[in-house]
Amino acid sequence: REAVYRVLARPLAPDPDGSVKVLVSFQDVTDLEQAGQMRRDFVANVSHELKTPLTALSGFIETLRGAARDDPAARERFLAIMEREAGRMNRLVSDLLSLSRVESAERQRPTGQVDMAALVDSTLVTLRALSQADVMEFEVERINEGPFVVSGDADQLQQVVTNLVENAIKYGADGGKVAIRLEHKTRELAIRGPGIKLEIEDYGEGFDPIHIPRLTERFYRVDGHRSREMGGTGLGLAIVKHIINRHRGRLKIDSEPGQGARFTVLLPAAGP
Numbered sequence: 680r681e682a683v684y685r686v687l688a689r690p691l692a693p694d695p696d697g698s699v700k701v702l703v704s705f706q707d708v709t710d711l712e713q714a715g716q717m718r719r720d721f722v723a724n725v726s727h728e729l730k731t732p733l734t735a736l737s738g739f740i741e742t743l744r745g746a747a748r749d750d751p752a753a754r755e756r757f758l759a760i761m762e763r764e765a766g767r768m769n770r771l772v773s774d775l776l777s778l779s780r781v782e783s784a785e786r787q788r789p790t791g792q793v794d795m796a797a798l799v800d801s802t803l804v805t806l807r808a809l810s811q812a813d814v815m816e817f818e819v820e821r822i823n824e825g826p827f828v829v830s831g832d833a834d835q836l837q838q839v840v841t842n843l844v845e846n847a848i849k850y851g852a853d854g855g856k857v858a859i860r861l862e863h864k865t866r867e868l869a870i871r872g873p874g875i876k877l878e879i880e881d882y883g884e885g886f887d888p889i890h891i892p893r894l895t896e897r898f899y900r901v902d903g904h905r906s907r908e909m910g911g912t913g914l915g916l917a918i919v920k921h922i923i924n925r926h927r928g929r930l931k932i933d934s935e936p937g938q939g940a941r942f943t944v945l946l947p948a949a950g951p
């Protein structure tokens with residue numbers, strides 16, 4: 680990788696013979712530069728994501744005042760689009776707030792005790808009530824008897840399950856199946872100790888594994904058009920990743936094009 684240095688030169692007091700020495704120091708500011716670049720990219724992305732629905736809204740307000748004024752059918756159609764665009768902005772701002780909350784809490788160790796089996800059940804009830812999740816078939820499987828208790832923040836872990844299941848619904852096969860598996864592992868190498876493994880698998884379009892390393896980056900999408908069409912913000916997996924990091928867990932992603940996708944979350948099991 681390229682390194683970036685800050686170079687400082689300072690002339691010293693002249694020697695008795697009149698010669699002047701210069702002190703030159705080099706400071707490696709590569710990380711600082713990269714952090715700055717990432718911040719600038721993020722701001723540019725957020726501005727772009729907000730600008731698109733705002734432009735659409737301004738355009739439709741204009742049309743409602745003008746051409747569509749006396750056409751009730753057109754007015755209804757435009758209002759429906761405006762509602763969708765406002766919803767998109769709302770989701771984006773909510774996700775940005777979640778991301779910033781999770782980031783600022785990342786160094787604090789969560790303290791509560793959370794039963795992942797109960798949390799999966801309640802999340803599915805909520806999702807079924809809120810969305811078109813009833814078009815999907817959920818298959819919840821407990822690989823062993825548990826216990827499935829982790830020490831963590833219940834709200835944040837619920838967000839992990841919600842985001843992963845919502846993605847399985849969005850990108851899974853229409854009317855297809857989503858498999859959710861829970862397993863207590865007495866020893867799990869990746870987290871160096873006993874852990875709870877949660878797998879969420881769909882049988883939809885999947886993606887080329889080449890995308891896997893970048894999938895949890897903010898605003899990274901495999902297919903931007905499809906994500907936006909499904910109401911995605913491009914932030915769901917970034918939020919998931921931060922929450923799992925805060926819980927000292929691991930996220931593993933597997934997929935092949937046309938073969939669905941599997942997201943595996945490993946969380947340290949709560950102590951006795």
Ligand code: ADP
Nearest residue numbers: 846850900901902906911912913914915916940
């Ligand atoms: P989005 O709001 O776009 O869904 P996410 O951060 O949740 O954002 O996911 C990032 C991208 O990863 C998505 O745009 C999509 O391309 C891909 N992705 C996530 N989950 C799945 C899945 N279950 N199947 C196929 N692609 C997925």
